[in-house]
Amino acid sequence: MPSNTASPVTSEVEIRVRYAETDQMKVVHHRNYLVWCELGRTDLIRKLGTSYAEIEKQGILLAVVEANLRYHAPARYDDRIRVRTTLSAARSRSVTFDYTIENADTGEKLVTARTMLASINGEGKLVSMPEHMRRALEAAIA
Amino acid sequence: MPSNTASPVTSEVEIRVRYAETDQMKVVHHRNYLVWCELGRTDLIRKLGTSYAEIEKQGILLAVVEANLRYHAPARYDDRIRVRTTLSAARSRSVTFDYTIENADTGEKLVTARTMLASINGEGKLVSMPEHMRRALEAAIA
Amino acid sequence: MPSNTASPVTSEVEIRVRYAETDQMKVVHHRNYLVWCELGRTDLIRKLGTSYAEIEKQGILLAVVEANLRYHAPARYDDRIRVRTTLSAARSRSVTFDYTIENADTGEKLVTARTMLASINGEGKLVSMPEHMRRALEAAIA
Amino acid sequence: MPSNTASPVTSEVEIRVRYAETDQMKVVHHRNYLVWCELGRTDLIRKLGTSYAEIEKQGILLAVVEANLRYHAPARYDDRIRVRTTLSAARSRSVTFDYTIENADTGEKLVTARTMLASINGEGKLVSMPEHMRRALEAAIA
Numbered sequence: 001m002p003s004n005t006a007s008p009v010t011s012e013v014e015i016r017v018r019y020a021e022t023d024q025m026k027v028v029h030h031r032n033y034l035v036w037c038e039l040g041r042t043d044l045i046r047k048l049g050t051s052y053a054e055i056e057k058q059g060i061l062l063a064v065v066e067a068n069l070r071y072h073a074p075a076r077y078d079d080r081i082r083v084r085t086t087l088s089a090a091r092s093r094s095v096t097f098d099y100t101i102e103n104a105d106t107g108e109k110l111v112t113a114r115t116m117l118a119s120i121n122g123e124g125k126l127v128s129m130p131e132h133m134r135r136a137l138e139a140a141i142a
Numbered sequence: 143m144p145s146n147t148a149s150p151v152t153s154e155v156e157i158r159v160r161y162a163e164t165d166q167m168k169v170v171h172h173r174n175y176l177v178w179c180e181l182g183r184t185d186l187i188r189k190l191g192t193s194y195a196e197i198e199k200q201g202i203l204l205a206v207v208e209a210n211l212r213y214h215a216p217a218r219y220d221d222r223i224r225v226r227t228t229l230s231a232a233r234s235r236s237v238t239f240d241y242t243i244e245n246a247d248t249g250e251k252l253v254t255a256r257t258m259l260a261s262i263n264g265e266g267k268l269v270s271m272p273e274h275m276r277r278a279l280e281a282a283i284a
Numbered sequence: 285m286p287s288n289t290a291s292p293v294t295s296e297v298e299i300r301v302r303y304a305e306t307d308q309m310k311v312v313h314h315r316n317y318l319v320w321c322e323l324g325r326t327d328l329i330r331k332l333g334t335s336y337a338e339i340e341k342q343g344i345l346l347a348v349v350e351a352n353l354r355y356h357a358p359a360r361y362d363d364r365i366r367v368r369t370t371l372s373a374a375r376s377r378s379v380t381f382d383y384t385i386e387n388a389d390t391g392e393k394l395v396t397a398r399t400m401l402a403s404i405n406g407e408g409k410l411v412s413m414p415e416h417m418r419r420a421l422e423a424a425i426a
Numbered sequence: 427m428p429s430n431t432a433s434p435v436t437s438e439v440e441i442r443v444r445y446a447e448t449d450q451m452k453v454v455h456h457r458n459y460l461v462w463c464e465l466g467r468t469d470l471i472r473k474l475g476t477s478y479a480e481i482e483k484q485g486i487l488l489a490v491v492e493a494n495l496r497y498h499a500p501a502r503y504d505d506r507i508r509v510r511t512t513l514s515a516a517r518s519r520s521v522t523f524d525y526t527i528e529n530a531d532t533g534e535k536l537v538t539a540r541t542m543l544a545s546i547n548g549e550g551k552l553v554s555m556p557e558h559m560r561r562a563l564e565a566a567i568a
Contacts, residue, residue, distance in 0.1 A: 023445060025450075
């Protein structure tokens, strides 16, 4: 993860709502926004010059330890959705992401969320992230 | 929904972790706890003498507007899980549930969560719950 | 749905495997390929000049009545995947799609599948598709 | 896996449809029946005196290589569902399960399915099942 990112990094990912993501309320089931947040932070990490798949190969897992979501308006089947992700904190053993999920066509805000992830090893023990990774994350904080 | 519930109501649901609920971290993917919370409040509502399916037939939808989860320890495939649900607030147009999710065999606490749900109609507008329903919910608060 | 499609229509959709789609076997859980097939036929229908969302608004639902899948090799987290969809049959009340799902980088064949969908109305009764829709589907058969 | 099972083994599992399993067609999304089949064969394997979790710990994975489903009628939210599972074939490196999924209250047949699973090791190579396991499976064929 090169530390050539000296300014805040924002990821913007666009997706289209899948039929399988709806429920009988005819809107996206609320659990799926956590999946979209995951797409957002995956993309942000890629922008830092590595990939989460690569991080796992190095034996570091980022496990969600806290998630907070506010649902403002529903997404519907076939809507185009934008997930905007920023980093709000990076410590040696945890990292916090903020998300704004909106309708990509109307700009309507649908969900705001924050997740904190802990850096653990394959046995589930808290471990410090590699120094270069922590520095890259810190440099990218919004 | 009969109002014959004059004391706090607690629901306890037991489930077994499904293979499809795991991810490559070899633990339950974090989105699924929201599904388990849904099972918990469905059961609690049934204990009040109605069912969420029945409520929807009457034109009232309970939509999640806020969700907060803390992940303490992971659940794994085939684990027996207990979801304990209580009511912590009931207003005319919203209701708040608290959840403790634990390993049913060891008692280990896995996740604590709170969700607030809003009472809406088929068009997504906030509406007051029927009086008898709100009273039953209030009487059941922990 | 304009009938200006006089030759076979093939859809190719590219997606990236989501973390939430993996299971503890460290590959994509087999149910998710059905979701990807759904993305494929949604895209193919869009290529015919309409959208499945639009079809549902007209009161026609396409319900899966048969699905057959062969799993040749696993997809893994973060892989780029290509879903190639063609139409193999169109009748007044049913339509059959064929899918080839492959690794977009290596070309390796992962899954081949076929689904038959029935045309039903909101009450679940079999109904004939509108004539222009059936003709557009027929013209697009591979 | 003790080989004390000298006659056909049938598993019957009962579940209740989860809200998260529905889609905007107001029925269970078709991918979820594959998850229910998984519950069925997990239970059948448990009846043979072992568990799939135990089998994986011994280094054997059972990967779905073929799935065929026919959808006869839809399941709906909160329905009680019965999954009946039998074994129809067992070879040294594959095993085939048959499923009948029905409404537990009305007996209506919803889905019939068959899945073939291959015995693989952690690297995804086909391997023979341990002899006692294959014998137990063979003895349980319907």
